[in-house]
Amino acid sequence: MIVADKIFFQLILFLIVFLSLLFSTATPVYGQSSLYDPSNPNILTLDSTNFTTTIESQSNAFVVQFYKHWCPYCKRFAPAWRHLAEDIKAWKSVVKLAVINCADEENVATCRSAAIPFVPTIHFYPSYWNFSSGLLPIVVKKGTVDALRNNLTTLIAATSPKDPDLTLIEPLEHRISLTNESLGKKVFLIGEKNESKVGSEVILDLYNFKDQLTIRRANWQSPWLDQFELNETQLPILVTIPKRGFVPIAVQYNQSKNTRRAINDVILRSIQVTINASSSDFTTQASNNVRSGNFSYVNNNQLYIDDLYKCLQQILTNEILIYDTYSLEKINSLRNFTRTIERYFPFANSSERIFFAQLSTLLESHETALLTNVSAGVPVNDLVKQIDDLQNDYTLPKPDEWITCRGSSPIYRGYTCSLWLLWHTLTVIEHTTVSGPSTDHQVVFTMRQFITDFFSCEECRAHFINETANISNEINQSDHFSSIVWLWSIHNSVNRRIAGDPTEDPYFPKVQFPEPSRCMKCYHHGKFNENQVAKFLINRYKPSSWVQYQNPNS
Ligand SMILES: Cc1cc2nc3c(=O)[nH]c(=O)nc-3n(C[C@H](O)[C@H](O)[C@H](O)COP(=O)(O)OP(=O)(O)OC[C@H]3O[C@@H](n4cnc5c(N)ncnc54)[C@H](O)[C@@H]3O)c2cc1C
DSSP: OHHHHHHHHHHHHHHHHHHHHHTOOSOOOOSTTOSSOTTOTTSEEEOTTTHHHHHTTOSSEEEEEEEOTTOHHHHHHHHHHHHHHHHTGGGTTTEEEEEEETTSGGGHHHHHHTTOSSBSEEEEEOTTOOGGGOOOOEEEOOOOHHHHHHHHHHHHHHHSOSSSOOSBOOTTSOHHHHHHHTTTSEEEEEEEOTTOOHHHHHHHHTGGGTTTEEEEEEETTSGGGGGGOOOGGGOSEEEEOOTTTOOOEEEOOOTTSOHHHHHHHHHHHHTTOOOOHHHHSOOOOOOOOOOOSOOOOOOTTSEEHHHHHHHHHHHHHTGGGOOSEEOHHHHHHHHHHHHHHHHHSOOSSHHHHHHHHHHHHHHHHHHHHHHTTSOSOEEHHHHHHHHHHHHHHSOOOOOSSOSTTBOSSTTSBTHHHHHHHHHHHHHHHHHHHSOSSOOOOHHHHHHHHHHHHHOOBHHHHHHHHHHTTTHHHHSOTTOTTHHHHHHHHHHHHHHHHHTTOTTSOTTSOOOOSSOTTTOGGGEETTEEOHHHHHHHHHHHTSGGGEEOOOOTTO
16 A cells, blocks of 8 residues: 555656646757757758858748847847747748857858848848849848738738739729639638738738639729728728629628638638648747756856856957958957957966957057058958967967856856956956056946947847946046946846846846845945945956866866
8 A cells, every 4th residue: 555655656746747847938948059949840040051042042032030049139039030930831932931140150251241240130031032133131120920020021012023912903903804813713802901911911821822712902992892881990801702793792700810810711711721720829938937957057156267268259259250341440449358358357378368469469550550541441351360360379268168157058148147247357357457546447438339349239239338328427537446336236237127037047037236145245224335345346356266167077
């Protein structure tokens, strides 16, 4: 009896674990660096090897989302993109959805030649696209799934030849010609206002049945529909044109359902096709951030310098290489950045510092040439070559993995975490390095310029520019702690804004930093004591706080 109880208990336990795994609602993860499942038949994953050949000269259009897997707004947008792909999967012979991860080093040049400094960005490439035509793809505004589908419908109508025909049927077009064209097919008209998208969406939804169906849009006030004496509340109206008689007959559809789906159902039933509602309905990719599985992370209090080096690698091989040509302003921004790194980065050895000193000197010579009009702009390939050459002479560490900034899954934390840590550290080292009664607080101004020019998460960047617009008034030149406290406060306001967001790692909830458990002294009557906070930050981000990670398995 006791044995039977035990077996029963184990069975229940197994079922609980199995079911909780089965229905886990955590955000989906696809390998190290992808927000999209490469095996999803509705979203093509492109890369530098197939980008051009896939899109060029195709009879269908392409709509491509350029993203970076670490970018919070790309993560937030991913469920809408997946939903859209599911929603318009029947449109594939007219338009295909694709993605390319611009954070992948291999794809940097492809994204740059598509003129993508910031992500997420969506481009629409009309059918029979030719990359050497000199034409530019159309930038699609981001929005909800409905807004995206609406935009796509408009773009297809504007750029496609008449197949599928999304135009309104001419009032004078003779009924006989319509019925003749449609011999052996069922003919439907969707009566609606000119600006309505329902008719076009139904035509696109059912395009795969074009051998059996002719579906056209008609203006609701056109002579085609006179007999119905319509008013606007009855729109859209679905009518069928029988083979003989040519007199349109109204077709009822389920008004309580989504209009587009309801019209689809009725038309499909007329040709004896039934669709599985569940397969075309979107099931939300829930992203309730729950802790799932076992995540073991290294000591969260310890700072590992590996992450600062990985951050520099990301910047040098990807983030700064987003433009084709660099203007004087961009070169100046870059040179301020490299000089700041040279001065204040807690390098482990001096040759790494020389790398940045040399790079700064090269950038200065570009600046001189630009100032004297010897050069109109610095081509990116010159920069890439100079950085590569320097890397050969002064090797910088290239860590494989995030340590301090490791998330509980590859889609969390990483680059943005390391970028904050980098700038906090630079403000602290500037403070301790520059002696005298006041510092010039250059680091935070350099940071603002760098984020403006080279932080490719478009909306993070826009928020940051906005939130720091008053920097000149906020930095108190005579206060030694000013930039350390300023950056801490800006970071905390970002933490406050995005706390509880789907991009938040459940193991690293956004809190006002430092929490009392880290620094009791930083609080006074429940409020921050900024003097104590500054001291805490100086201690936390000082050079000796940064250690190299020793992998216990190697
Ligand atoms: C300039 C910038 C702007 C951003 N804007 C946005 C945005 O608009 N929307 C968005 O969704 N994401 C934005 N991000 C990303 C976001 O801030 C986080 O980096 C991301 O969510 C990963 O969070 P995390 O848990 O790794 O902690 P992070 O916030 O990245 O912090 C990294 C580490 O810094 C320490 N820390 C935390 N707060 C402070 C503080 N106040 N002072 C000092 N140290 C601190 C902690 O040890 C923490 O683990 C931005 C990132 C940067 C660098």
